Amino acid sequence: MKILVVGSGGREHAIAWRLAQDPQEHEIYCAPGNAGTLDVATNVDIGAEDVGLIAEWAENEKPDLVVVGPEAPLVKGLVDRLEEIGIPAFGPVAAGAKMEGSKRFAKEIMEAAGVPTGKAETFTDADAAKAALPGYGLPVVIKADGLAAGKGVIVAETLEQARAAVDDMLVGNRFGAAGAEVLIEEFLHGEECSILAMVDGENAVLLPSSQDHKRIFDGDKGPNTGGMGAYSPAPVVTADKLAMIKEKIIMPVVRELKKRGIVYRGILYAGLMVNDENSNPRGPAAKSGSSVNVVEFNARFGDPETEAVLPRIGGDFAKALLHAATGCLKDEDIVVKDGCAATVIVSSGGYPGDYEKGKEISGLDAAGAGATVFHCGTKESGGRILTSGGRVLSVTGTGATLREAVDKAYDAVGKISFEKMFFRRDIAHRAFER
Ligand code: AMP
Ligand code: GLY
Numbered sequence: 001m002k003i004l005v006v007g008s009g010g011r012e013h014a015i016a017w018r019l020a021q022d023p024q025e026h027e028i029y030c031a032p033g034n035a036g037t038l039d040v041a042t043n044v045d046i047g048a049e050d051v052g053l054i055a056e057w058a059e060n061e062k063p064d065l066v067v068v069g070p071e072a073p074l075v076k077g078l079v080d081r082l083e084e085i086g087i088p089a090f091g092p093v094a095a096g097a098k099m100e101g102s103k104r105f106a107k108e109i110m111e112a113a114g115v116p117t118g119k120a121e122t123f124t125d126a127d128a129a130k131a132a133l134p135g136y137g138l139p140v141v142i143k144a145d146g147l148a149a150g151k152g153v154i155v156a157e158t159l160e161q162a163r164a165a166v167d168d169m170l171v172g173n174r175f176g177a178a179g180a181e182v183l184i185e186e187f188l189h190g191e192e193c194s195i196l197a198m199v200d201g202e203n204a205v206l207l208p209s210s211q212d213h214k215r216i217f218d219g220d221k222g223p224n225t226g227g228m229g230a231y232s233p234a235p236v237v238t239a240d241k242l243a244m245i246k247e248k249i250i251m252p253v254v255r256e257l258k259k260r261g262i263v264y265r266g267i268l269y270a271g272l273m274v275n276d277e278n279s280n281p282r283g284p285a286a287k288s289g290s291s292v293n294v295v296e297f298n299a300r301f302g303d304p305e306t307e308a309v310l311p312r313i314g315g316d317f318a319k320a321l322l323h324a325a326t327g328c329l330k331d332e333d334i335v336v337k338d339g340c341a342a343t344v345i346v347s348s349g350g351y352p353g354d355y356e357k358g359k360e361i362s363g364l365d366a367a368g369a370g371a372t373v374f375h376c377g378t379k380e381s382g383g384r385i386l387t388s389g390g391r392v393l394s395v396t397g398t399g400a401t402l403r404e405a406v407d408k409a410y411d412a413v414g415k416i417s418f419e420k421m422f423f424r425r426d427i428a429h430r431a432f433e434r
Pocket of ligand 1: 118141150153155185186187188189192214271295296
């Protein structure tokens with residue numbers, strides 16, 4: 001198949017890499033891709049958010065499939081444009097991508113579909129929002145409604161912090177239009193996990209569970225990042241839980257969207273909080289009464305979850321994506337391999353705050369001998385590979401056990417170096433603490 005992957009991060013490198021493992025050979029393109037995707041694809045010099053230019057490329061090149069990585073082009077209607085010109089695309093139309101693009105919309109769908117989630121209200125008026133705060137207890141969560149590059153969620157430990165967050169968004173305009181509406185949400189206790197469901201408009205097949213590490217420092221300390229590592233499977237998601245998540249969370253959302261005329265195709269990513277005797281940590285029960293609650297939905301593959309999950313997928317991946325994109329996905333399209341995978345993100349020192357770019361990376365070949373090195377923020381310059389982002393590399397080890405997978409990932413990270421490189425040393429700690 002001729003396939004275009006849209007995006008330039010570790011997720012897109014992992015998607016292109018996984019397509020390149022398929023039994024039959026594909027002609028793979030990445031727009032814009034990065035220094036790593038060059039190994040498995042031809043990079044096309046079009047930005048992931050240039051919806052018009054991507055549609056034009058697709059109209060001329062007639063790929064058999066376009067796989068959209070990031071949320072921004074989905075929210076901007078890239079898939080709607082591709083549908084108009086008859087190009088199969090993996091990813092939801094803009095109306096579906098609102099599950100990620102508007103937290104208020106996602107809550108409305110969850111409420112209508114009876115999906116367990118934190119209790120929340122939406123406000124545009126700062127005084128009304130602040131008046132509602134005491135009813136939520138502490139901590140309390142304040143969220144900007146729209147896309148805010150992962151920065152629009154504040155977990156406030158005190159009422160003072162909560163009021164400041166409300167003012168910041170509604171009066172100070174911190175996130176512009178994305179924060180013109182805020183949600184105040186019940187704090188959910190427990191252990192987080194990520195479920196990536198492949199959806200074809202009507203049916204869903206769940207990919208293996210995973211767990212992300214959002215904070216920058218070991219022990220889950222410091223500010224939130226895009227994700228500093230992941231592993232799969234996540235033991236907090238037992239087989240029973242996985243079945244429950246499909247039946248009570250994923251399918252009701254797919255059906256509710258369809259009822260509203262939105263045929264959702266692509267990944268529906270559920271960020272979940274599990275709070276039961278098997279979770280680490282546990283805490284007071286949620287108001288919904290359910291042991292699994294939705295924290296957020298995303299309309300795309302997670303990053304770095306994808307780098308830990310896709311190495312565990314066997315079979316013909318392109319066929320599975322195409323079947324989801326064209327409404328005929330079957331359970332057998334997804335083949336899950338035994339074993340475990342662990343991904344360590346190597347970042348630029350200073351991330352998620354300010355950091356420098358353009359540092360030469362060495363040791364990539366040696367690292368690649370024992371693990372898979374996905375590129376997140378790199379670029380090629382005169383035969384050298386340079387850093388070009390906060391998250392630079394995503395290093396995945398696989399093995400029969402999680403310990404083996406983690407050891408292989410860290411052995412490989414140990415062979416890589418660039419000035420001021422940083423990584424967490426405790427990926428998968430919750431699984432090991434059990
Ligand atoms: P989101 O962008 O909605 O995923 O939020 C980012 C992170 O904030 C999540 O991964 C959680 O760690 C945390 N978070 C968001 N909402 C809640 C909540 N209601 N209770 C506890 N933690 C939350
Ligand atoms: N790793 C979190 C996300 O992709 O949103």
